[in-house]
Amino acid sequence: MDKIMRCPSGHRCGESHHRAKLSDDEVRKMRSMYKPYVTGIEFMAKQFNCGISTARDIVTYRTRINVK
Numbered sequence: 001m002d003k004i005m006r007c008p009s010g011h012r013c014g015e016s017h018h019r020a021k022l023s024d025d026e027v028r029k030m031r032s033m034y035k036p037y038v039t040g041i042e043f044m045a046k047q048f049n050c051g052i053s054t055a056r057d058i059v060t061y062r063t064r065i066n067v068k
Contacts, residue, residue: 005066014066021050027058027067034059 007013015023022030030048033039045055057063 014064021054022048022058022064024064024067027064030055031059 004012004016005014006016012018014020026048030044033047034041034044041052041056041059044059045052048055054063
């Protein structure tokens with residue numbers, strides 16, 4: 001984490017946020033592993049030790065949009 005990423009509003013975002021539980025590499029891995037109707041959101045949440053809503057938001061690109 002070399003550079004602190006900031007949103008247009010000036011707040012920290014992504015893995016540089018103080019409450020981020022997942023790194024950008026983990027987000028990429030989660031998105032590559034997720035297959036709709038094959039690997040469920042609950043399974044992904046347990047694998048990455050995060051909440052179900054967090055896993056859902058990540059794989060549907062509602063959050064962490066800047067991570068490709």
